[in-house]
Amino acid sequence: MSHTRGRSLPLLPVLPFLLADLSLAAVTAKPEPSADLATTLTICLLGATLVALISRRFRIPYVTGLVLAGLTITNLLPRRLGIDSGLILNLFLPILVFQAAINTDISRLRSSFAPISVLAGPGILLATGVTASVLKFGLNLDWIPALLVGSILAITDTVSVIAVFREIAVPSRLTTIVEGESLFNDGVALVIFGLIVELQAGEQVTAISAVQSFFLVVLGGGLLGLATGYLASGLFRTLADDSLSGILLTVAVAFGTFQLGEALNVSGVVAVVVAGLTVGNLALDRAQSPSSRLTLINFWEYAAFCVNTFIFLFIGVEVDPRSLLQTLPAVLLAIVAYQLARLVTVYPLMALVNRFDRPIPFRWQHVLFLGNIKGSLSMVLALSLPATLGNRSELVNLVFGVVLLSLVVQGLSLPWFVKRLKVATRSTRSQEAEQLQAQLIAGKAVQSELLNLYDAGVLPKAVHEELRARYQLAIAGAEQSLRGLYNRRSTNLRNSAAPAFSSLQRRLLLVEKNALLDSARKGILTEEAIADRLQVIDAELLRAEAD
Missing domain, CATH: 1.10.287 (Helix Hairpins)
Structure with missing residues (x-):
């Protein structure tokens, strides 16, 4: 076992060089001189290291520091960086999505299924529509470009928000809602983005066909991810606790599922999300030892860290402060647009959820609203805008500016707001x-x-x-x-000073409810026999404090 772990570690340090080398090679018309490439990599890695040290010392969000560092080192690089959109979608995106999914506990998602599904489903559709409408009439855009930018800005970035949560204690359920919404709205937003791109390409898309295509793409991606996830879970049992082979298998699942989904015309992102959830909750918990699981989780965490580091640095490097000043009015309007969309999404939808599910406290809703930070995936979609789009460069600059200001202004102010709200x-x-x-x-x-x-x-x-x-x-x-x-x-298990105990109480109530429902499914008890007790349990769950 120790020999296997030793073999897996040398893969990690070369990953940032591999990513940077691929990204630079994808956009240079001629091979770049090796000296320039080495200098560029060295400056980027030193900058990222310095940001990590400073952010830890002064408690500044790491991704915000990367963006500011990118602005600083722009003039030090031998030449400007550039990333091919195909490279981002096929290499970077599966890494980010799979890493988030494989670390997500399905039982936690089930406990907050209602708010997550509402925000990631109807919520992102509403946010896209509101943002696009404001941009359409505020910037005099056509509907297609406005809807494309609206879908891009409807995505929430969980990296910056969770980084704040690690420094400031917040209830675990609030963290689950933020992570779950970000995990699933990525896939939904990409499906919406793809449908709008088809419409922009001149394909005939009616309202009914769009809805049918939406559900077909999402459902097909989910079924594909479930199939590949279960297949990988079965293969894990044959690896005999080989952590290196486990890493290679998960890499194959992440990239293979995404490519297969794209080839079958279903959502590759949704497929990767479902595959990651399946592998993380079935294979890792049952098929491998704790040491092998730790090695695999660390590998994916490091891979996502490298990708995020490169992308956020790239944001700062690629944004020209002079062009940002020229487009600042449009950027500010876009920020107002997506914040307005978030406003009309969070509060009404959470009020609806509170009618039939465990209530979401008003202070939590403020955090969901204020934590609407844009990040790497918005950049990915902006760079993948169709080349045939008339004002593509202006739209890319608009999204770049929005992401930059969002990371700097919202990223730096969010910790202060969370402390002031006293959510925990x-x-x-x-x-x-x-x-x-x-x-x-x-x-x-x-x-x-x-x-x-x-x-x-x-x-x-x-x-x-x-x-x-x-x-x-x-x-x-x-x-x-x-x-x-x-x-x-x-x-008194429910007093405000005992969140751990009220959490235990809710867990025991859920176990009791599951046992009763299981007995009814098996025909041991009738539904009438358990109906009264189920009502009592549901009432107790609603009265229990939310952790």
Whole structure:
């Protein structure tokens, strides 16, 4: 096992050089001199490293720092960078989407399915329409360009928002909603974008055919992703815990699923999302050891980090401050347009969700509205605008300027707004409970791995018992302390200072509800017999605090 892990690590450091080399080679008419290429790579990597150090020291969002660094190093590069849109769509996009999907827990998505589906479905359609309407009449654009930019600016970038959440504690359900919306609205926005491109190319698209095509593309992509995800999950069981082969398999799934989806005229992005969710929730949890899973997750995190680093640097490098000043009025209008679209999307739709699902607090809705930051995927779509579009360069510059100001202004101000909103107030006891739970989870995971090693013959019995006893002491101490906290809170599990306990209560209620529904499906109990208890459980779930 250690030999396998050692073989997988050398792949990681070469990834940024590979990405940069491919991107530069895709747009240069002649091979660039090796000295210029080496200088360009060195400056970009040094700039990214310096940004990482500064952002950690001053708590500045990393992606915002990259954009500002790109503006700074523009004049230091031997020549301006450029990225081919085909390269972005076929190489960068599957990496970003698959990495987000493979790290997403489906059970968390199910618990917040209603707000995620509403925001990523009707929400993005509404946002596209509102943004396009404002741009159409404000900038005197034709409907096709306005709708294309509207679909591009309807996408939310989760990288910047989640970076803020890592520094400022927010409820886990709010984080899940933000991640889930971003994960699925990427696919929906790309489908909308593709339909508008078909319309721009002169194809006959009616309202009925557009709706049919939309659902066919989304559903077909989902089925394709499910098939490739299940196939990959089965192959994982044959790898015998080979982390290098696991990495190669996931890379093949990510790129192969995307290309197959495009070849079948279904959504490649939706297919990659579903495949990543399937692999992450079936194969990684059941087919591989914790060490192999960690290696694979680290690989994808590093790959997405390299892609995001390159794209955000590219934003700063490619934006000309002088042209930005010239287009500033149009950029500001576009920002007003997508913020207005977000306003009429979040608050009315969340008010609707609150009628039939666990309520979304008003402060959370403010975070969803203010966290409407644009990022890498908007850049990807802007660069993939059809070459036959009349004012393509102006639209690309418009999106570039919007993304730049969004990352700088919203990215820097969002932490301050989240703190002011006080969406999460955690007591000392709540933090103590979480620390004890972390000790229990880690300790029991280690004991499980020790048992696997002992059963496999790797550890002798004496060593296994000694190490297991060492962790058992820590587990016993954490259990005793945690039991004391539970006893002190047993009279009121729903008070505002006990989010961990109310979260446990909701989890137990969901287990109880699932058991009753399963018994009815199997014919053990009738629906009438469980109806009253289900109503009580639903009422308890609605009254429980949202973590």
